[in-house]
Amino acid sequence: MFFAGLVGLCVAGLSSAEVPSEPDCAAGDRKACFEAGTAYAEGTGVEASMNAAIPFFLRACDRGMPQGCTTAGLYILDGAGDLEPNLEAGMHILETGCMRGDDKGCESTVGYLTAQDNPMANTGKVVDVLIQGCKTGSMWACGWGARAAQDGYGGKYPEMADISKAAIIGEMGCEKGNLSACVVSETLFGDPSSALFDAEKSLEYSEVNCDSDIAESCNNLARVYYMINELELGTVAYERACQLGMEQTCAEAKSFRAYLTAKADYEAAEAERAATINGLINAGRYGEAVNTAIYQMGSANQVEAAVRAAAGAGAMSKVNTQDLYVVASWFSSGEVRRIADAEMAARGTGLEGTFGTGTNTAGAADARWKELYGSSIPTTRASSPSAPSTRTFGAGDAAGQVRDKYRTAHCEMAGSNASAAVCRN
Template identity: 25%
Template sequence: MRYFITLFLTALAFLTLSLSASAQTPTPEQLFEDAKARIEAGEIDNVLEDFVSACAQSYAEACNYVGLIYSASEDSDDFKTAFSFFDMGCNLGGASACEGKGNLLFDGKGVEKNDTAARAAYITACNGNNAEGCFYLGSMEYNAQGGPKNLSSALISFNKSCTLSHTQGCESAAYMQRNGEGGAIDFIKAANNYQKACDQNLAGACNVRGIMHERGEGGNVDYVKARAFYQKACDGNNGFACDNLGDLYNDGKGVAKDMVAGNIAYAKGCELNIAASCYQVGYSAHYGREQAVDYAQAIEAYTKACDAGNARGCNNLGVLHADGKGFPKNDPKAFELYQKACELNNAIACRNIGDFLRDGRVGEKDVTQAHTYYMKGCAGDDATACYQTGYAYHYGRGIDIDYAKAHTDYTTACEKDYASGCNNLGVLYASGLGRDRNDGIAKSFYEKACSLKSGVACRNLGDFAVNGRAGAADLRSAHNFYKQSCDLSDGAGCNSLGFSQFKGRGGSIEPVAGRASYKKSCDLNFAQGCSNLGLVHYNGEGGPKDDVTARALFKKACDGNYNDGCRNYGVALREGIGGTADEAGAVVALTKGCNLGAQAACQMLSK
């Protein structure tokens, strides 16, 4: 049809209309078909006058063609002429002409805009089995244009346009059936109509067909079929489908997990301006997910995602600023991006703001305000944020102590498999805080936390085993728990393991291993571990005697506020162990040890 229109736009100025006829005038249908044939052959001379002549003889389709020719112009007078021919054809029963009339009435071209009259014209067109007329009618009924909103009638109109092979009509009917608009939800009919639209290469319909397979709407979940539909839609430049395809590759659904293919799909989705895909492109570049780490690419993709309102893109762009990756380290800029992401309800960003305020990374520390953001993060289902609110209630950080609320928030974190939340629930039960003391329940939470790789919880299990809480004392089990704890880099656990190794609780005395465990504890900045490591260096246990190193380790322990570390350091200074004697320094160290609760240090001060 557009081919016809283009030809006539060029020729209109040169054509002279004539309605004269002779005795040999052919029938209007012959005039119309002959004119169409000449157009197809590239001959346009006198074609318009034949269409006009056929229209004048009450041949409706000819009137429609004349209307199409004139409506292709941008001249207002031509639109008026077009309307007159569409109106004539519609009055003669031409469904296509009624659709053309409705279009001009709806757009207000060549005639005053009149939605009510347009809807009436589309009704006539649809009754005459004009597919586009049915589609436009359904749209007006759906959107309450030119009359009341009528979803049931809209669904009928869309279905009829689909039956008449109108692709968008099939998609619109499917949308309504899938969402229960104009009738009950009917996934089967929706699937059939989306399939018809997809078969006509409507990419959006293919994407939704994939979603239905992925969700099991109208049948069983079928990731393989979902992937095939997403691939077809993505090939048709539907960005949402590319993003969905990337997710399947990312999750290994319907195909082996393949982030190379996933990254390709996300890259195309991002090119098609899908913010979620841009975030994924940024994530892969940021963390080297099946590609080389590329902070410049991550910045570009996260920025595009963030600018489009993708909260995760804003948050992760903030992470790059906070970590100084791809940018000079810039906490204020990171904070600004976290705020934007938090306002977009990204729970992790809200928690990140809490961390910044708690740690004073953008000014003075403000643990009270930090708690407010942790609460928002927890409300958004971020387990770490829930742990932080629980911790604040547990220890009174910025707010009043409330063990009941601590229990609630730790429980939320633990249910999301956040190990520290489970461990601290165990602490509440072990201590009888906010609940009756119950070592059995405490142990169960420590066990869950330990299985989730909490070194602190594994150490707590070791302490329970040593002290016979929630069961008989079992030093061998305690030793094993301390080893797990140390392997998970818990400094206190390494210290306990070292003690256990020196005592032979694992089966035999292991001084070399014990010395190594104390060293790891000290390297993890556990002050008691440094003090114990100092003692084994002083005594030459598990390795050579080394007074100089022992003195340095006692100092580190004292600097870490371990009371006996200060006592040992004071002794070393007073007696000149590992260096020159320093009585004044010894008094300072012993005084600190005394103030920290080391009674032996207090007694030494009195001598």
């Protein structure tokens, strides 16, 4: 067994008396071994003897109870009772308690390895010990180790910083449920300037942390979603950050929610307008469709739909001349303008290519309309609201590459978002 040699060192000190749990310990019960060690350490029913207690603690540890190693290691380091202090043996056993997953063992190990007055101090091995401790179940090791490897625990121990090891223990700890490790992972993988940048992992950890009520993570998530044009998801994340007390996100959350509400209202109204125009088009009433889109709706989108349909059906002759002037005024270039100009040319108006542009722009076009029809030229009224601006990750090619990576990650992540609009474009 692993501790057979160390147990042998203490056998000479065993008492001839026996505590009730010893037979069960001998039969392999690790809890009974720990209880026997505690009885000898405290003198419960037997003469107190640390020399007698240590072998039982080590047996408990060797049989899968790491608290036994932690307890034995601390007693040996302190030279408790009838023990002689043994730094080397004590540190080895204490570290073993940590590496087998005991929280107290890991915390105590870090304390001794970083103590300036400890001859066995060694800050360089701390992270490696904690990685093993995290692997075997110590949540304390996962959290403290991730922060130590990330930045030397806030710069206190710079020699511990190692982002490669931070990534290992951060992901491991987060998977086991340690929130500090999740935050470290989000930071490591979410920095576009870092060699560890990973858009998918960044999104994953931001979502985990936001769901765990970390306001900054909700803020980070919102920035990513806005960057890839997932405005509803971004607004929900900003609202969450605001609810969690991050006041600087509240104004953006409010403005984007107002925008999304207005946009939804516009789209619903536009759908109704489209249904009306499509009904006229399907009935072959092309001129009426253009006229309705101009005067009743003030919708450039519906004017475009009606003009294209009329042109496709060879029915531009059904469109009123004055309506052609409006179309030319609303569309300064593009296919719809070309269609309107062609029809004006066919009618000999002499205004093709000029109405609403050149010498007839702005006020001049309106003046010409007033001269012809006695009123101001119709203007568009139905238009989609403009999205507010927000903070993302900068501009330029580098930012564009980051945006593309996040969009790809969002669209390909588990629980696929492939049906989202940003993933179809």
